[in-house]
Amino acid sequence: MAKSNLGAYQTMVELAKSADGPVKLGLYVVAGGVLVGGTAVAIVGPAVKKGAGLAFDVAKQKFALSKSVTSTVFTISADADGGKGLWLHIGDTFTVTNEIEGGALIEIRGKKKNPWMVSSHVLENVSDFRIGDSEL
Known part of the structure; x- marks a missing residue:
């Protein structure tokens, strides 16, 4: 060719x-x-x-959510941004359903939109929650 x-x-x-x-x-x-x-x-x-x-x-x-959901109720003591549109206000109460490497899956009492993934450190700073203290 x-x-x-x-x-x-x-x-x-x-x-x-x-x-x-x-x-x-x-x-x-x-x-x-x-x-x-x-x-x-x-x-x-x-x-x-x-x-x-x-x-x-x-x-x-x-x-995976834990089968035994904690009954401990934590209270917010200072306003804070929980991230992804969640604002935590003084007096809000929540329960922790699961803790995952620096985060906690929480349900805020009285809110229809639940659960929320929030930094464990934020929760520790603005409430009576302590990392590893959620009885899971």
């Missing part, structure tokens, strides 16, 4: 001729892509699903 100064265009024309036309060449390219893509999905798909399943299980275990 002698190349002229047309480069890639000439190569495409020669490939189309050897495939009996540009339409068939396009079909071969699509079929090859489907074959390669399908093979990759068949090989990699189960591994990705297994990895995602394991990651989900670990996360579920880490954030």
Whole structure:
């Protein structure tokens, strides 16, 4: 195959001729892509699903609510921003349903929107809550 100064265009024309036309060449390219893509999905798909399943299980275990919810009621003694739109006000009362690495899942009594994830350090600074003292 002698190349002229047309480069890639000439190569495409020669490939189309050897495939009996540009339409068939396009079909071969699509079929090859489907074959390669399908093979990759068949090989990699189960591994990705297994990895995602394991990651989900670990996360579920880490954030699973404790079966024995504490009955200790804590009281807010200073106004504070609890994060994500939650404002803690003096006199608010809450229970801790779970403590997770620097955070506490709390339910504020009298609020319809519960539970809230709040920093354990924030709760410790503005209430009578102490880290690790939630009887879980």
